[in-house]
Amino acid sequence: MKQSTLLEDIKQQGLYRQHHVISERQHTQVKINQKNCINFCSNDYLSLSMLSELKQATIDAVNTYGVGSGASPWMSGYSVLHQQAEQTFAEFMQRDKAILFNSGFTANIGLMAALFDKTHTVAMDKFNHASLIDGLKLSGAKHLRYRHNDMQHLRQRINGELKGLVTEGVFSMQGTIADLKTLADISHEHQALLIVDDAHGVGVLGGGLGTVAHCGLTQKQVPLLVCPLGKAFAAQGAVIAGQADWVDLVLQKARSYCYSTAIPPMLAAASMASLQVLQQQSWRREKLLELIEYFQQCADELQLNCLPSVTPIQSIMIGDNEIALQLSEQLLQRGFFLKAIRPPTVPKGTARLRVTLNTDHTPEQIKSLLQTVTHCYDSLL
Ligand SMILES: *Cc1c(COP(=O)(O)O)cnc(C)c1O
Secondary structure: OOHHHHHHHHHHOOOOOOOOOEEEEEOOEEEEOOEEEEEOOOOOOOOOOOOHHHHHHHHHHHHHHOOOOOOOOOOOOOOHHHHHHHHHHHHHHOOOEEEEEOOHHHHHHHHHHHHOOOOOEEEEEOOOOHHHHHHHHHHOOEEEEEOOOOHHHHHHHOOOOOOEEEEEOEOOOOOOEOOHHHHHHHHHHHOOEEEEEOOOOOOOOHHHOOHHHHOOOOOOOOOEEEEEOOOOOOOOOEEEEEOHHHHHHHHHHOHHHHOOOOOOHHHHHHHHHHHHHHHHOOHHHHHHHHHHHHHHHHHHHOOOOEOOOOOOEEEEEEEOHHHHHHHHHHHHHOOEEOEEEOOOOOOOOOEEEEEEOOOOOOHHHHHHHHHHHHHHHHHHO
16 A cells, blocks of 8 residues: 555544644643643653753763763673663662663563563563563564453463563553552462563652562562663663573573663663652652542542542543544643543543643642643533
């Protein structure tokens, strides 16, 4: 088919994506098309990215090591800052060893393809992140897919040997927390390797340690943990942390690590600085948790259909793609920036407004957002 026809198809389905260009940024406020808006779609959960501590650490690293790393970590791209970041994160996460990838996406792809092959069966939650699904495809392993957080369905589906069990800690589109305790039991019963991608839990839950700690588990039950650094840590890159021999195996085999330029040293420095702030300023996490509760309470009072979630990811369910899109446009005109999430990112008929809460939001902003959603929604029906 011709590319123009393919593009037309995307538009007809209401799935054509366009950028919103940010021209200024101040904490949770951003400027888009000359209009100031409150940003309700950033994963900077603890509002760290504009902090002077992070900026200064980044600038210092640039002055010492330059901007780009210049090569693969196996060539000349690996600096003392990379090494320090790995040691610092391993210690913080209470893991034997940690390695630094240049993004969560490449970490997941590299990890899955390094550990699994076509003789293996790997079970994954239906709502796992695209990078985990793509990584599994790349590995060639048999994909055993179970309904979201449905442990009974998972047990029913296991039939024979199970090599791996892979889940998100906090699900990125639902805000639900994985049933890690049961997943750990099932992995133990089948001697399967449990891998948790905690992009949205680390820094926020479990006193900052993430979903695994929140669920009372350690490295023993979860030998491999993926922590992307672009969310609560307000930087970029990802850490894979865990049992020394598993981490080393990933390090030795991951092609996305070997054949890609190492993350810039400045970002290793930035992530260490944000880890320090995160440890010293626990009020950031506590305030965020209060805002989450407030959001749920307000949504309840306004009778908005929200998924229950004790995480910064909140979903206002709409259903129809077009209505969700129109709502997000109307909200933008009224100074609230958030996105309509539509299929194929979420299942058909479950289009939603996805809100991500950050420490620097205020209760007034949250209330005003939800009142505006109610108002616009009523006028669209
Ligand atoms: C964001 C995200 C990733 C990808 O991380 P990047 O560093 O943004 O590439 C992986 N897994 C999950 C669950 C995510 O939400």
